[in-house]
Amino acid sequence: MTFQGENEIRAQRMANLEALRAAGFEPWGGAFARTGSLAEIRTAFEEGRAVALAGRVLTTRDMGKSVFAHLTDGSDRFQVYARGNILGEEHLAAFKRLDLGDIIGAEGTLFTTRTGEKTLQISRWVLLAKALRPLPEKWHGLRDVEARYRQRYLDLIANPEVRARFDQRSRAVREIRNYLCERGFLEVETPMIQPQAGGAAARPFVTRYEALNTDMYLRIAPELYLKRLLVGGFDKVFELNRNFRNEGLSRSHNPEFTMLEVYEAYADMRAMKTLAEGLITHLASTVFGRLVVGEGDNRVDLTPPWREITYRELVRDAVGPDWFDLPMAEARRRAAALGLTVPEEWAFWQITHEVYEKLIERTLRDPTFVTRLPAELVPLAKRCPDDPSVVDVFELVIGGREIAPGYSELNDPLEQRKRFEEQAGEDVQKVDEEFLEAMEHGMPPAGGMGIGVDRLLMILTGVDAIRDVILFPQLKPRERAGGRVDGEEEMAAT
């Protein structure tokens, strides 16, 4: 086999591989019984204890007749020490042929060096995986933004805080499930491939179901299926999984994102408020150990009770107490004076909502339940009994971003049909008839809530970009055109 276009580093690593193989070290080993992870070995450290450990070689310090190296396995870094008079000349020489990035297993005894570092003195070692490509630079880490996302594995090796953040994400997701299950909610799974994409307003991804000869849509929300389960007698359900929206990429948008939706029959928006506050503060204290998260501009104080204020109050505070009594022309003028772009065809509630989104929402740093939104904005919620122009909902805003909507769910199928038709306009196709049919069988009154899990994690981990809480964020596909070759293209040829 030849390696056309291989670079010098790769050639040297191949030479080291052959040298190791010649010394009896097979480059890609099998299972290796470890006493524990590097972190566990550090925790259970005892002078003179015999252990077996494994990890990736991060650094080496060749002292001639002995070599120090640091290994990492994601849990910790741990030093190992190879001495000629213990390993024998040949195995020490082989150890010196290791490249940074190689994965080894080692057995030996634990000791503490003169400088106080806990270390394994190696009596026997094996090669578990040869690295043919180099690691990122050892103390600047991996900075290139694209490489960090495209080759996340390198980011995880080189940048320990990234590894820690994804550990936190995993624990937070588990705690969401624990918190809800302990309170009697049942986790369910509903279709991600749907004949029509409902439950939210967003452009869907279209896909093709060949067996049925029809177009299908990746879900933009699970809501309409979860409500069918309320009809079917599941009183307390939740779904925690991916939604897909065919919209642009940005600092706070990824086309697939993780959504929690929770429904509780015989409850309303107020129960959801309690649940949201309880769940999020539970995550902050159990996973992150504190209620004040983030730093600088990202600092957020989650200490309950959280502020509650109506949408109208917020708007009046921002653009004048007379706002809701203004004639259209005057409202338009005032919005323009505040730097907003307001198209001629917009209705009054649209102008108001532009004010809310552009001027108000981002100023709400600490958790705030914004209540009594205009009914036009929320077609799936019940109207407030004392004012049918607004709905009985909240939007939980944290860190200037909408994190969780909560509704008293609309369970009147006749009203629901009207609201759908107003929203759908001419396009009658968009009304989900099967959902309405389910609701006509009687849906219990219910409270419902959704939490954008990625955005919540941004707040809890104090990062600005949704990409920093998603392991493999969406990127443009890499060009495969010829020219730039670093080995893999040629090797694939048959």
Next chain:
RNA sequence: AGGCCGUUAGCUCAGUCGGUAGAGCACUUGACUUUUAAUCAAGGGGUCCCGGGUUCGAAUCCCGGACGGCCUACCA
């Protein structure tokens, strides 16, 4: 989709006025049995993103393109 900025060694980055490529880490060779950004000595490594133009001469200036970042727009 629009605007601004960027792309130089495997990685992190310099590169002056347009004069033909630099550092640290990584790599190779040698020395060193408690080092830890090991140290010391020597060496190798470049499609300066791609294509075109200006020029005696382009990493550098101009035009076009690709890719990336940031901001704006749609959206959660």
